[in-house]
Amino acid sequence: MTMAILFNSVLTQIGIDPANVILLRHQDQRAARGRTPYELWRDNPSAFENYQSVQSIPNRPKFVRAPIWASFVGTPDGATMFVGLYAAKYCGLLAEDRPRVYADGVDRAGRCDIYELRRDDRLVELEGKLLIAWGDGTRSWVQRAERQNKAIVELRSEFKEPEFPGFLKLIAPLSQVAAFPKGWIEVLKNATGVYLLTCPRTKEQYVGSAYGSEGFWHRWMDYAMTGHGGNVALKSREPSDYQVSILEVAGSNLQIEDIVAMETRWKRKLQSGEMGLNRN
Numbered sequence: 661m662t663m664a665i666l667f668n669s670v671l672t673q674i675g676i677d678p679a680n681v682i683l684l685r686h687q688d689q690r691a692a693r694g695r696t697p698y699e700l701w702r703d704n705p706s707a708f709e710n711y712q713s714v715q716s717i718p719n720r721p722k723f724v725r726a727p728i729w730a731s732f733v734g735t736p737d738g739a740t741m742f743v744g745l746y747a748a749k750y751c752g753l754l755a756e757d758r759p760r761v762y763a764d765g766v767d768r769a770g771r772c773d774i775y776e777l778r779r780d781d782r783l784v785e786l787e788g789k790l791l792i793a794w795g796d797g798t799r800s801w802v803q804r805a806e807r808q809n810k811a812i813v814e815l816r817s818e819f820k821e822p823e824f825p826g827f828l829k830l831i832a833p834l835s836q837v838a839a840f841p842k843g844w845i846e847v848l849k850n851a852t853g854v855y856l857l858t859c860p861r862t863k864e865q866y867v868g869s870a871y872g873s874e875g876f877w878h879r880w881m882d883y884a885m886t887g888h889g890g891n892v893a894l895k896s897r898e899p900s901d902y903q904v905s906i907l908e909v910a911g912s913n914l915q916i917e918d919i920v921a922m923e924t925r926w927k928r929k930l931q932s933g934e935m936g937l938n939r940n
Contacts, residue, residue: 664811664812665811665812666809666810666811666812667683667730667790667792667805667809667810667811667812668805668806668809668810670783670786670790670812671730671805674782674783676728676782677806678805678806678809679726679804679805679806680726680727680728681726681728681729681730681804681805681806682722682723682725682726682728682729682730682802682803682804682805683730683732683802683803683804683805683808683810684712684729684730684731684732684801684802685732685733685734685740685794685798685801685803686698686711686712686731686732686733686734686801687733687734687798687801688762690762690763691762691763691839692762692763692764693838693881693884693885694838695761695762695763696733696762696838696839697711697733697734697762698733698734698735698736698741698839699839700761700762701733701743701744704761707761708743708761709777709779710758710761711761711762712729712731712746712775712777713774713775713776713777714754714758714767714772714773714774714775715772715773715775716772716773717753717771717772717773719773719802720750720773722802723748723750723773723775723802724750725804726804726805727747727748727749728745728746728747728748728780729745729746729748729777730742730744730745730783730805731743731744731745731746732792732794734798735821735822736821736822736836736839736840736841736844737822739791739813739814740791740792740793740794740810741788741790741791742783742786742787742788742789742790742791742792743787743788744779744783744784744787745779745780745781745782745783746777746778746779746780747777747778747779747780748775748776748777748778749775749776749777749778750773750775751773751774751775751776752773752774753769753770753771753772753773753774754767754768754769754770754771754772754773754774755769755774756769757769786815787819788816788818788819789815789816789817789818789819790812790814790815790816791812791813791814791815791816792810792811792812792813793810793811793813794810795808795810821841821842821843822841822844823843824841824843824844824847827851827853827906827909828906830905830906831903831904831905832903832904832905833901833902833903833904834857834880834883834884834901834902834903834904835884835901837877837880837881837884837904838881838884845877848875848876848877848880849874849875849876849877849878850875851870851875851876851909851910852869852870852871852875852876852909852910852914852919853869853870853876853906853907853908853909853910853919853922854867854868854869854870854906854907854908854910854919854922854923854926855867855868855869855870855876855879855880855904855905855906855907856868856904856905856906856907856926856930857883857894857902857903857904857937858902858903858905859897859900859902859937860900860901860902860903861898861900862897862900864897864935864936864937865930865932865935865936865937866891866893866894866902866932866936866937866938867907867923867926867927867930867932867936867938868889868891868923869919869920869922869923870919871910871916871919871920876906880904883902883904887899887900891937892939893937893938893939894937897937907926908922908926910922
């Protein structure tokens with residue numbers, strides 16, 4: 661029988677009482693492309709700390725109950741990664757309008773709280789390396805450490821983004837495409853071929869091809885940004901978070917007409933015209 665290593669044990673070892681700690685798991689659905697909490701932490705740590713320091717007024721009772729914040733972010737593959745320990749002090753309402761770092765627009769003065777955050781380096785060696793099991797309640801993103809003794813599921817030797825799973829194993833909702841790891845994005849930008857969109861509500865399928873600049877990545881981002889990518893049949897449906905996958909990757913020597921022929925074969929195989937969303 662293997663005993664779980666618990667996050668509160670780590671806190672206790674460095675002299676911190678879990679009763680003085682709240683756990684934060686940042687995964688913001690409002691974030692714009694390239695500006696999720698995970699991406700802010702990875703690419704611009706000061707912007708991430710700016711993001712953390714502004715919080716909603718209704719959440720004040722959750723934040724002021726403990727002086728130390730243990731911060732985690734949701735990774736592109738759904739894991740919960742430790743990114744920092746902070747001494748937090750409530751400073752009152754935001755005094756001046758502040759541009760948002762996670763999306764366009766501004767946080768208005770007087771309409772949200774501001775906190776002074778001071779980094780605590782006692783767990784700096786674990787940042788980007790320690791992953792915990794947050795549990796099913798990801799909507800409950802602020803929790804008391806003393807009541808939620810999270811199990812540590814992985815401790816890596818270094819920060820490393822998830823490896824690309826391979827073209828034929830990649831399956832994801834379109835809503836997650838913008839937050840793919842940088843390495844995945846580069847692979848998808850340099851690949852063309854045939855992909856499949858599946859509607860989780862209606863179970864309808866759409867077969868498409870990617871052959872232009874930036875390959876699969878560019879085409880999928882069209883769908884993610886517009887909801888339909890210019891497709892007539894998708895426009896006729898209610899917006900949905902389509903599941904995307906790759907059916908076939910084109911060789912580097914293939915021309916556009918070859919890729920279109922591949923797409924046509926897959927339409928016939930899956931009958932996506934008769935029983936799906938293809939209209940040509």
